Amino acid sequence: MNNTAALFPASARVKTACLADRIAPVLDEIRAGARDTERSGRVPARSIDLLRSAGYFDIVKPARFGGDEGSFAELVDANIELSSACASTGWVAGLLSAHQWLLAMFDERVQQDVWGSDPDALLCGSYAPVRMAERVEGGFRLSGDWAFASGCENAQWALCAAIIPPNGEGERPVPAFLLVPASDYTIAETWDVVGLAGTGSKSLILKDVFVPEYRILSFPDATSGRTPGGRGYEGIGLFNIPLLMGVPFCLSSAAVGAAKGALDSYIDQIGTRVTRGAVAGGNNKIAEFPTIQLRVAEASASVDAAREIILRDIARAQQLAQAREDGVGEITEEDRILARRSQSFAVSLALRAVEALNASTGGLGLQMSNPVQRAWRDANAVGRHISMNWDAVGTMAGQQLLGLPPKGQF
DSSP states (O other): OOHHHHHSOHHHHSTTSOHHHHHGGGHHHHHHTHHHHHHHTSOOHHHHHHHHHTTTTTTTSOGGGTOOOOOHHHHHHHHHHHHHHOHHHHHHHHHHHHHHHHHTTSOHHHHHHHHTTOTTOOEEEEOOOOSBOEEETTEEEEEEEEEEETTGGGOSEEEEEEEEOOSSTTOOOEEEEEEEEGGGEEEEOOOOOSSSGGGOOEEEEEEEEEEETTSEEEHHHHHHTOOTTGGGGTTSSGGGSOGGGTHHHHHHHHHHHHHHHHHHHHHHHHTTOBOOOTTTOTTOBGGGOHHHHHHHHHHHHHHHHHHHHHHHHHHHHHHHHHHHHTTSOOOOHHHHHHHHHHHHHHHHHHHHHHHHHHTTSOGGGGSTTOHHHHHHHHHHHHHHSTTTOHHHHHHHHHHHHTTSOOOSOO
16 A cells, blocks of 8 residues: 555545545645755645545536535635645645636536546646737647746646637737647746745746647636636536636635744744843743734734635635526626635735744744744745735725726736
């Protein structure tokens, strides 16, 4: 029996427990390897295998292709726990799992292309449509580099965003995802960063790659939650959630999880530490300093609030999609922007938590092996993402509340 099977005996692999409980047996191993994951610049295949054995990539995958068709909130909740052990692993695994959901939005022929040949296939993605696709007979051709493809070395396919040129007079260019197999691109070593270093968010290099016309999904379809594939899965709400009411919750959960992990580590460290400096006086228990107590309380409250916000609103997104399928409601602009606000503000709360903790770790906190400073770097890296940046998202939310046209991604 291999080691993965030993961690997940047959009785444990029966999917009765929630996903967070099913991954609990492997978190210590992933936590212990977090520094090595960061050094290597990618999530190890071992971690992906452990998560696959726990059903991580099945939770929001269609049942007809072996998935659970479960709750997006269950994935986000588990991703907080995973990210508390290693934020890079949580970032990648959350996206790889969410991309199973995104693939279900494509034409069913695309789903057959991917899962028909490999039921365990995973997809990475490069979301910025900075390249123009060339329209050719039967489809499109892509050339250039696609950056920030997190988890690309763990994936068998890639979602490459590009601009689709108009097909006739009066039409406008449209951004879209084009799906490309790993055999059609190479990976460039472009990821050398201070935070989320283990995500392997490298660049994909495509040279005159042909993509069949049916293997695309337009941004307008994806962000509206009315997609070619989604129409085949009505009845559960899951696959008709608008794109930006779904995937970004996995990103924010990485920051919230990082903050949770930092808090746990900080409490473990502080519980046994005493002062050694002449200024503070020697042999005083650090846990007895009121300033330390306040920092722990603030971090704890921030993590708790962030977790509650994102779990509430990802569950709400699925409920809204279900109601729309049932013909008793519609997903409004306000609904979509509320989800975006929650995703980004949760990251702001996570940043508040890690800053409160990291600023008081002392000299030992400077060590690269210290989980608190790694969580601080990782959470700040999440906050730099355009979808999570509070300046951009908060401004958009404020515009909507003030009756102005919102400018941003929603």
